[in-house]
Amino acid sequence: MARILVIDDDELVGRTIARVLTRGGHEVVTATGGAQGCALFDAQRPDLVLSDLVMPEQSGVEVVRELRRRDPDMRIAVLTGGESFGVPLIDSLGPLKVGAILRKPFEIADLLGTVDALLAAPAR
Amino acid sequence: MGGNWHEGAGAPDPADRDRLLARAVSATTSGILITAADLPDNPIIYANDSFCRITGYAPGEILGRNCRFLQGPGTDPGTVARIRAAVTEGRGVRERIVNHRKDGSRLCFDLVISPVHDAVGRLRFFVGVQNDVTRQVEAEEALRAGEARLRRAERLEALGRLTSGVAHEFNNALTPILSLTELAVRDVPPGELREDLEVVLRAARAARGVVQRLLAFSRPEPGEMRAVPFAEVVADATRLLRPGLPEGVRLSCPEPAGEFPVLGDRGQLLQLVINLLGNARDAVGPGPGAITLDLAPAELDGLGAEALGLRPGRHVRLDVADTGPGMDAATQEHIFEPFFTTKGPGEGTGLGLSVAHGLVTGHKGAIAVRSAPGKGTVFTVHLPLAAGATDGPEGQSRGEEPRGKETGTADGAHSGDRR
Ligand SMILES: Cc1cc2nc3c(=O)[nH]c(=O)nc-3n(C[C@H](O)[C@H](O)[C@H](O)COP(=O)(O)O)c2cc1C
Ligand SMILES: Nc1ncnc2c1ncn2[C@@H]1O[C@H](COP(=O)(O)OP(=O)(O)OP(=O)(O)O)[C@@H](O)[C@H]1O
Ligand SMILES: [Mg+2]
Numbered sequence: 001m002a003r004i005l006v007i008d009d010d011e012l013v014g015r016t017i018a019r020v021l022t023r024g025g026h027e028v029v030t031a032t033g034g035a036q037g038c039a040l041f042d043a044q045r046p047d048l049v050l051s052d053l054v055m056p057e058q059s060g061v062e063v064v065r066e067l068r069r070r071d072p073d074m075r076i077a078v079l080t081g082g083e084s085f086g087v088p089l090i091d092s093l094g095p096l097k098v099g100a101i102l103r104k105p106f107e108i109a110d111l112l113g114t115v116d117a118l119l120a121a122p123a124r
Numbered sequence: 125m126g127g128n129w130h131e132g133a134g135a136p137d138p139a140d141r142d143r144l145l146a147r148a149v150s151a152t153t154s155g156i157l158i159t160a161a162d163l164p165d166n167p168i169i170y171a172n173d174s175f176c177r178i179t180g181y182a183p184g185e186i187l188g189r190n191c192r193f194l195q196g197p198g199t200d201p202g203t204v205a206r207i208r209a210a211v212t213e214g215r216g217v218r219e220r221i222v223n224h225r226k227d228g229s230r231l232c233f234d235l236v237i238s239p240v241h242d243a244v245g246r247l248r249f250f251v252g253v254q255n256d257v258t259r260q261v262e263a264e265e266a267l268r269a270g271e272a273r274l275r276r277a278e279r280l281e282a283l284g285r286l287t288s289g290v291a292h293e294f295n296n297a298l299t300p301i302l303s304l305t306e307l308a309v310r311d312v313p314p315g316e317l318r319e320d321l322e323v324v325l326r327a328a329r330a331a332r333g334v335v336q337r338l339l340a341f342s343r344p345e346p347g348e349m350r351a352v353p354f355a356e357v358v359a360d361a362t363r364l365l366r367p368g369l370p371e372g373v374r375l376s377c378p379e380p381a382g383e384f385p386v387l388g389d390r391g392q393l394l395q396l397v398i399n400l401l402g403n404a405r406d407a408v409g410p411g412p413g414a415i416t417l418d419l420a421p422a423e424l425d426g427l428g429a430e431a432l433g434l435r436p437g438r439h440v441r442l443d444v445a446d447t448g449p450g451m452d453a454a455t456q457e458h459i460f461e462p463f464f465t466t467k468g469p470g471e472g473t474g475l476g477l478s479v480a481h482g483l484v485t486g487h488k489g490a491i492a493v494r495s496a497p498g499k500g501t502v503f504t505v506h507l508p509l510a511a512g513a514t515d516g517p518e519g520q521s522r523g524e525e526p527r528g529k530e531t532g533t534a535d536g537a538h539s540g541d542r543r
Contacts, residue, residue, distance in 0.1 A: 016300040023307060054292065081295030082288065082339045105298040105332055108306045 002119050003044060006030045007037035007063060008052040008079065013104065017050065017079075017111065024112045034058030038066055048118055050102070053080040064096045075099055075118045155179070155254035157191065161239070161247045165190045166211065169249075178256050180226035191252065194223035198230055207237065214239045214247045220257065232261040266431070273433060280460060280481065287462055288342035291335045298335070302328040337475045340395075341462050341482040351510040352390045353383040354440055358419055361397035365405060372411025380419040384440040385510040388487045396483045399476040400444040400503050406467065407448025407501060418443040422506060432490040438509040439489075445502040451495040459493065 004026050008014040014030040021028045029044055031037035034057060041049065049067060053060035060078055067074055077100040078093060093101075099118045102111065127145075129135060136144060149156050155175030159166045167188045176183055179194065195204065199222050210217035216238040223231045233254045240249040305325045312318040362377050369375055386393065404415045422441040429436040451459070458464045460481040465474030484491040489507035 010296045010299075013296055013299045016303045020303050020307065081292045081299075082335070104295045105302040105328070108303055111303070 001025050001027065002047040002115075003027045003029070004115065005037065005040055005044065005046040005049045006051075007032075007034065007049065007055075007060075009033060009055040009057075010052070013052070013079075020108055020111055021115065024115070026115070034063040034066065037063055038070070041067060041070065048075040048077070048115065050077050050079055050115075053078050061093060061096070064093070064098060068096055075121075077102055077114060077118060079104055081105075155233075155252075155256075157250075157252040157254070159191070159250045159252065161214070161249055166250065175254065178225075178254065179223070179231065185226075194231070194233075195221075196224040196228075198222040198224065207235075210237065211250065220261075230258065231256065232258045269431070276457075276460070277433070280478075283461060283478075284342035284482070287338045291338045291342065294331065294335045298328055298332055302332065334473070334475075337473075337479055338462060340392075341475065341478040349387055349389065351385040352388055352393055354386045354393065354442070354507065355380040355382065355384050355419055357390060357393045358397055358417060358442065361394055361401055362417065364398065365401045369405060369415075370410045372413065373405070373408050374414040375417075376414065377417040377419075382421070384419065384421070386440060386487065386507045387510040388507070392483045392486070396480050396505070397442070397444075399480045400505070403476055403503075404444055404446035404448065404501070406472070407446045409448070413447040415447075416443075416445045418445070421509075424506070432492070432506055434488070434490050434506060435508070439506045440509055442505045442507075443502055444505075445500060447500045450497050450499045450501050451493075452497050456493055456495060460491075 004021055006014050006017045006021075006028060008017070008030070009032050011032055014032060018028040018030050029040050029046065031040050033055060037049075037051065040046075051060045051063050051067075055063075058066075060080075064076055064078065067076060076096075076098055078098050079102050081104040099121070100114045102114055129141065150172050152172070153174050155178050156170075156172040157168055157175055158170035160169045163169075167190060168186055169188075171183060171186050176186065179186075192204075203219050203221050207217055207219055207221070216236070218234070218236045221233050221235050223233055225231050234257045236253045238251050239247055240251060242248045302325070305321055305328060309318060309321045309325060312321060358377065358380070362375060366375055401415065408415060418441075420441050422439045424432070424434060424436050424439050426436050455466065459477050461474075462478040463474040464478075465472040467474075481491055484505055484507070487507055489505060491506075492504050493501065494504070495501035
């Protein structure tokens with residue numbers, strides 16, 4: 001049982017992930033953008049963050065960078081629905097020590113498996 | 125006589141003028157011919173040395189013949205008809221015409237023909253001037269081919285933009301459909317409702333598969349970048365395809381002259397070859413027929429690389445040839461576009477070649493096709509060889525930082541898992 005922060009601009013995706021993780025025994029808070037996500041991060045101190053990659057206001061890469069500044073050891077996974085054309089965001093994740101990349105749409109077992117594996121590993 | 129002489133002190137007298145003009149005719153680099161209009165079939169009665177040099181014929185092989193011996197399979201009949209009309213009517217004419225040298229090679233002439241009349245206005249001769257414009261014509265053709273390639277590339281890029289945008293939206297939309305249906309299936313007791321939900325689940329997974337193929341076309345996933353022995357990949361692909369081939373279809377793959385290490389993703393490269401082989405198999409049908417693979421090194425110099433839109437350097441070339449029905453030019457124009465198919469519903473989705481194109485481009489290579497109705501088809505892939513090729517199949521993966529675990533690839537597709 002862990003506290004997990006989910007950041008995805010698509011509200012339906014956020015709700016879906018929350019539902020699956022809650023059923024998996026976790027406590028979930030959701031945000032629809034980077035600013036809200038960081039505020040929730042400060043207020044709730046989650047054990048793990050799942051952030052979408054392509055978001056309108058702040059990209060997932062920027063959000064992760066922001067979170068890393070607050071907590072260099074936080075467990076972070078990134079979600080992606082495949083990127084739009086252009087400079088691939090996914091390539092700039094390298095130095096940000098992202099624990100996993102999860103592709104949407106996923107099987108429930110993939111989501112829970114990824115989350116459990118990250119939680120089992122010591123926070124870095 | 126046409127032309128302009130300076131009149132006055134030191135001007136040559138008429139006899140010298142003729143001698144000087146004759147010298148000019150023999151000294152020019154243009155071909156010059158004179159034909160006798162009043163002899164049967166308008167034979168050549170004079171050819172300057174440049175004409176012989178350009179065409180490769182000796183004077184004895186030319187004099188007394190009509191000029192049409194220069195024409196051949198590359199000559200446009202419409203151009204010949206226009207010249208014939210002018211010559212018949214005694215008019216002058218200027219045409220660009222494709223001829224052949226004695227050795228058969230192509231020769232493009234800018235040809236000017238002018239009639240020469242005698243004092244009483246009777247047509248007596250024709251003078252022909254031939255300028256060799258083969259190099260210009262070749263340059264123009266290369267430019268046109270380059271422009272056509274660019275247009276195609278731009279069209280594919282626009283389609284890529286569209287499909288990747290659509291794919292992104294659909295992946296998000298499919299997330300609740302897939303996950304929440306999966307949850308619901310767990311909760312609902314066996315019965316009709318659960319069966320219905322399982323159908324929804326199957327459909328959602330199928331949709332995910334299509335979206336993934338679209339993404340492979342628009343922007344191949346980064347995947348892994350290792351030195352992959354391309355010869356092994358090709359062998360793997362033939363091993364996978366061979367069992368399904370009908371009796372009458374021969375699949376041959378000569379022993380490759382090396383490993384041909386290519387920097388890339390083994391799963392993606394395998395997918396590429398399988399897509400090409402699958403199309404060749406479909407083209408040949410129940411047979412009899414043949415699918416022939418060829419794998420060879422290709423050193424691309426500046427010009428060869430530019431023609432393919434590649435960087436110069438060492439490449440490996442894969443040919444996949446089949447004896448199927450071939451394709452006309454109009455079909456070839458569209459085969460790399462997603463969802464273009466000539467196969468019946470349920471037989472092809474039209475994604476095979478667009479995915480192949482995306483994968484080849486993602487590996488900094490080029491794919492091209494040569495085909496004609498009734499003449500079979502050859503797909504040619506060029507891929508850059510891994511530099512140095514020192515690191516073996518277990519060479520360094522791309523990027524300094526481990527990218528972490530990747531999950532969630534569907535339907536047993538290649539997952540880039542490398543913790
Ligand atoms: C002076 C002169 C030069 C010619 N030079 C060429 C030539 O270089 N190449 C060519 O294909 N035809 C040349 N022709 C045209 C052919 O001789 C012939 O007129 C043409 O093929 C059309 O006639 P046909 O349909 O009877 O062949 C020349 C004709 C004349 C009168
Ligand atoms: N070797 C070939 N010979 C003749 N036509 C071909 C060949 N390869 C491709 N084509 C033509 O190009 C079209 C597009 O090929 P592509 O592989 O993209 O889709 P497909 O084979 O129709 O469907 P899919 O590959 O998705 O099952 C084919 O429908 C066919 O008309
Ligand atoms: Mg196909």
